[in-house]
Amino acid sequence: xxxxxxxxxxxxxxxxxxxxxxxxxxxxxxxxxxxxxxxxxxxxxxxxxxxxxxxxxxxxxxxxxxxxxxxxxxxxxxxxxxxxxxxxxxxxxxxxxxxxxxxxxxxxxxxxxx
Amino acid sequence: xxxxxxxxxxxxxxxxxxxxxxxxxxxxxxxxxxxxxxxxxxxxxxxxxxxxxxxxxxxxxxxxxxxxxxxxxxxxxxxxxxxxxxxxxxxxxxxxxxxxxxxxxxxxxx
Numbered sequence: 001x002x003x004x005x006x007x008x009x010x011x012x013x014x015x016x017x018x019x020x021x022x023x024x025x026x027x028x029x030x031x032x033x034x035x036x037x038x039x040x041x042x043x044x045x046x047x048x049x050x051x052x053x054x055x056x057x058x059x060x061x062x063x064x065x066x067x068x069x070x071x072x073x074x075x076x077x078x079x080x081x082x083x084x085x086x087x088x089x090x091x092x093x094x095x096x097x098x099x100x101x102x103x104x105x106x107x108x109x110x111x112x113x114x
Numbered sequence: 115x116x117x118x119x120x121x122x123x124x125x126x127x128x129x130x131x132x133x134x135x136x137x138x139x140x141x142x143x144x145x146x147x148x149x150x151x152x153x154x155x156x157x158x159x160x161x162x163x164x165x166x167x168x169x170x171x172x173x174x175x176x177x178x179x180x181x182x183x184x185x186x187x188x189x190x191x192x193x194x195x196x197x198x199x200x201x202x203x204x205x206x207x208x209x210x211x212x213x214x215x216x217x218x219x220x221x222x223x224x
Contacts, residue, residue, distance in 0.1 A: 090158065
């Protein structure tokens with residue numbers, strides 16, 4: 001079956017702009033979580049969505065937001081981009097229940113902010 | 115807040131040698147622990163989870179609640195084990211999906 005698909009794979013933005021990243025989970029997975037990966041901080045949890053509701057949220061400013069659609073696809077948005085937002089943004093999907101923490105990751109969206 | 119520490123950023127061993135990647139966590143309850151791995155040019159993927167008590171690709175990991183550790187071990191390293199390894203923790207009712215350590219890059223030399 002198809003894996004987790006993230007689009008776009010690469011993008012370049014300038015400070016102050018906004019960006020929207022998309023994630024299509026594995027069919028049947030209703031949980032989608034987002035992580036920011038940087039060389040200095042490693043993998044940091046952004047948020048998790050389940051059945052169109054934000055279930056958990058990490059310690060990021062309000063400029064970072066997300067949503068989930070009825071087909072479980074998810075988007076995350078970063079407004080008023082800052083240089084420090086340059087990172088690889090990973091999306092992961094999972095089942096609920098016993099498999100909730102067995103994450104299947106996408107390839108990531110690499111954002112560069114100039 | 116719960117924290118996961120992987121003390122070694124880099125670890126280099128020779129093929130056939132034993133390897134141990136260390137993971138320590140700070141959480142007093144009953145967490146669920148995982149090892150995720152990222153091979154070169156591949157996606158981050160689950161290697162093993164402590165509740166499964168499995169051996170995957172020859173790797174095992176034992177949860178030591180007394181020492182709050184979850185070290186990953188393999189008796190005979192292979193070159194194809196070279197990768198980035200991340201230890202991760204989930205706690206019941208936690209606000210984060212999974213908390214990851216910063217990773218250890220393992221290089222197995224021929």
